[in-house]
Amino acid sequence: MAxxxxxxxxxxxxxxxxxxxxxxxxxxxxxxxxxxxxxxxQRFGISxxxxxxVVRTLASIRxxxxxxxxxxxxxxxxxxxxxxxxxxxxxxxxDRTNQVKTLVELRTAVEPVAAGAAAQRADAExxxxxxxxxxxxxxLASAGALEDFLDADVAFHSLVLxxxxxxxFAQLHEVVREVLRWRTEQGLMPARPxxxxxxxxxxxxxxxxxxxxxxxxxxxxxxxxxxxxxxxELLETPSET
Numbered sequence: 001m002a003x004x005x006x007x008x009x010x011x012x013x014x015x016x017x018x019x020x021x022x023x024x025x026x027x028x029x030x031x032x033x034x035x036x037x038x039x040x041x042q043r044f045g046i047s048x049x050x051x052x053x054v055v056r057t058l059a060s061i062r063x064x065x066x067x068x069x070x071x072x073x074x075x076x077x078x079x080x081x082x083x084x085x086x087x088x089x090x091x092x093x094x095d096r097t098n099q100v101k102t103l104v105e106l107r108t109a110v111e112p113v114a115a116g117a118a119a120q121r122a123d124a125e126x127x128x129x130x131x132x133x134x135x136x137x138x139x140l141a142s143a144g145a146l147e148d149f150l151d152a153d154v155a156f157h158s159l160v161l162x163x164x165x166x167x168x169f170a171q172l173h174e175v176v177r178e179v180l181r182w183r184t185e186q187g188l189m190p191a192r193p194x195x196x197x198x199x200x201x202x203x204x205x206x207x208x209x210x211x212x213x214x215x216x217x218x219x220x221x222x223x224x225x226x227x228x229x230x231x232x233e234l235l236e237t238p239s240e241t
Contacts, residue, residue, distance in 0.1 A: 012044075012046065012050065013050055013053050013054060013057070016040075016044050016046065016050070016054050017054050017057045017058060017086075018086075020035070020040075020054065020058060021058065021061070021063065021086060021087065021090050022090050022093065022094070024058070024063050024064070024074055024090075025087065025090035025091050025093075025094050026090075026094040027094075029074045030074065031074050031075060031076040031077060032073065032074060032076075033073070033074050034070060034071040034072065034073055034074075035064065035071060035072040035073075035074070036071045036072070037051045037052075037055075037071065037072065040054070055072050058072075060081075061080065061081045061084045061086065061087050062075055062079050062080050062081045063075060063080055063087070083171075083172070083174075083175055085174045085175070085177070085178050088103070088175060088178045088179075088182075089178060089182065092178075092182050096186075100179075100228070100231055101228075103175065103179050104179075104224060104227070104228040104231075106172075106175065107175075107176065107179070107224045108221060108224050108225070108228075110161075110169055110172055111157070111160065111161070111176070111220050111221075111224060112216075112217040112218070112220040112221040112224070113164075113169075113217065114160055114161050114163075114164035114166065114169045114220075115160050115164070115204055115207075115208065115213075115216040115217055115219070115220040116213035116214065116216055116217035116220075117163075117164040117165060117166060117169075117213070118160055118163035118164045118165075118208045118216065119207060119208045119210075119211050119212055119213035119216045120211065120213055121163065121164065121165035122163035122208050122209075123163075126159060126162070126163045127205075127208060127209040129159060130156065130159055130160070130163070130204075130205040130208055130209070131205045131206070131209060133152050133155055133156040133159065133201075133205070134156065134198075134201045134202045134204070134205040134206075135202075136152050137149060137152045137153060137156065137193075137198060137201055138198050138201075138202070140152060141192055141193040141198050142192075144191060144192050146184060146189060146191075146193075147184070149193060150180060150181065150184045150189075153180055153201075154176070154177045154180050154181070156201060156205075157173070157176045157177075157180070158173035158176065158177065160204065160208070160220070161173050161176070163208065183227075183231055188231050194226065196226055197223060197226055197227070200219050200220075200222055200223040200226070201223070203215070203219045204216055204219045204220055204223065207219060
């Protein structure tokens with residue numbers, strides 16, 4: 001999953017991947033439809049080698065598959081790699097309410113269990129860093145420094161996942177990162193983070209440090225639920241014109 005950020009940095013290649021990825025995510029190209037290489041060359045004014053690179057990237061996310069004598073076939077949605085950070089972003093753009101709910105359901109299933117495991121497995125360095133990040137988030141929230149707060153928030157949740165000692169949980173840090181960054185970019189964070197959220201981060205860090213797995217799990221579940229409620233509330237609020 002980590003390679004996808006690098007793939008997007010490829011200039012023209014990255015831009016075309018982004019365009020086609022958004023279109024496939026939005027249903028512009030339906031499952032089973034065929035994208036022909038020569039059509040892509042003409043549409044984007046690119047060479048056959050660039051088309052191959054674009055297709056290779058989209059295929060790695062399982063959005064398409066190349067078939068001899070047919071072309072580039074769009075896969076059914078259930079075959080897509082929905083954990084891929086690029087695909088998460090595209091789906092958040094085209095179906096954001098449902099995608100937010102899907103991602104929060106995933107977080108609700110995984111993060112509380114990860115926090116409970118971290119209370120049993122985190123080492124002293126990880127415990128100290130979680131406490132530092134929780135304190136830092138409180139300071140940044142008071143200052144209204146949302147960008148720096150976001151960085152600390154991402155670091156905190158990523159560290160909880162890693163501290164669980166479960167490699168599969170740890171791999172989900174990119175999913176959590178995309179959700180948190182998307183909320184901020186879309187203006188779905190309050191001007192100052194809610195005091196309850198700050199308190200819950202403090203409690204999670206403290207419970208992990210004290211080895212209280214049950215309370216660490218409960219506090220994390222409460223935090224994720226609070227984030228879902230706040231996000232959906234802002235999503236459903238009509239924009240001012």
